[in-house]
Each structure stands twice: as C-alpha cells, then as structure tokens.
Amino acid sequence: MEEYLQVLLSAAVNCPVKWGYFEDGETMPLVSMSRMSGRRYHTLNSKGLMQGSIQIDCWGKTYLQAMIASREVRTVLEGYSGGTIVSARLTAARDSNSTDASAAHRVSLTFAITYRE
Template identity: 55%
Template sequence: MEEYLYSLLNEALPCPVKWGYFSDGEAPPLVTMIFASGRRDHFIDGSGLMKGSIQIDCWAETYLGALEIRKSVQAALEVHIGGPLKSATLSAIRDASSSDPNLVHRTSLTFFVIYCE
C-alpha cells in the first residue's frame, strides 16, 4: 500500500513526495507522509483489511503554497478507490504557520485509510 499511495500522490502533485521526513538541503515545496497508526481486522478465515491513519504534511515557502498543495492532496485521495486502497477519509486538518519569513510553512492532513496488504 505504501508504494501505491506514493505513486498515486507522486503522479497527482506538482512537487516531490516521500515517506518519512525531509532532510537538510531538501527545499520545499514537497509532501511527506508517515503512518500515525494501524491495525488489522481479523475474520474467521484469518484474513482481514488493515485500518489506519496516515499523516500527510504539505510544505511550502508560503502558507498559500502549502494550502494549494493540501487541496491537491485532498482532490487526489478523497475520490480515489483502487488498488490496495479501499477508502481514504479525511479526518483532520492542521496548520503550522508562522510570520517568520525564514520558516517553512506546513499544513497537515490526517486520513483514515482502509487497505489490503
């Protein structure tokens, strides 16, 4: 599922996408993703779907730039069902903005996802 989500967002967004955090020297705009939680539902036959939360951070030089990337992420995920991704529901949006012109701006989304492994 990780590879699938990476490919989906990488094709839909105008900036680099990666799992984890960005490193020194990487410049925005970019998108980073981390798993915030996850669990498997078990059935009598032993198989089940995975359910979890993925945090997607949208980084840009300006707050408006971060908002534009956020809108693109939402547009790509909220309507998509395919491959191992069975559902992606937006459950939270957070902003981390500053008036300091030297800081990078970020807006974060948390999606509740249901997927097959």
C-alpha cells in the same frame, strides 16, 4: 499500500512526495507522509483488512505553496478507492502556526486509509 500511495500522490501533485521527513536543503513545496497508527481487522477465516491513520504534511516556503499542495492531495485522495486502497477518508486538517518568518509553512492532513496487504 505505502508504495501505491506514493505513486498515486506523485502522479497527482506538482512536487516531490516521500515517506518520512525531509532533509535540510530539499526544495519546496514538498509532501511528506508518515503512518500515525495502524490496525488489522481480523475475521474468523482470514487476517482481514488493515486500517491506518496516515499524516500527509504539505510543506512550502510560503503558506500559499503549502495550501496548493494540500488541495492537490485532497483532490486525488479524499474518497479514493482503487488498487490496494479500499477507502480513504480525510479525518483532520491543520495549519502550522509558526511566528518565525524563515520557517517552512505546513498544512497537515490526516487520512484514515483502509487497505489490503
């Protein structure tokens, strides 16, 4: 799922997409992803599907850059089903609230993603 999600989002947004956190000096806008939680749904006959909570952070030098990246992510991923992904549902959206003018701006999206391994 991780590789599939990265390829899917990289093709849909106009900025780099990566797992983990960005390094100092990377260009923005940037989309970073991290797994917040995950669990397997077992059945009597198989190991079943996985469901993970994936946080997708959209970063920008300005709030507008971060918001545009978040809209691109939402457009492709909200309600998505295909490849290893059975379903993707947006469960939360948050904005950063830094008062530091030099800080990067962030829009965080949390998706519940059900997928096959």
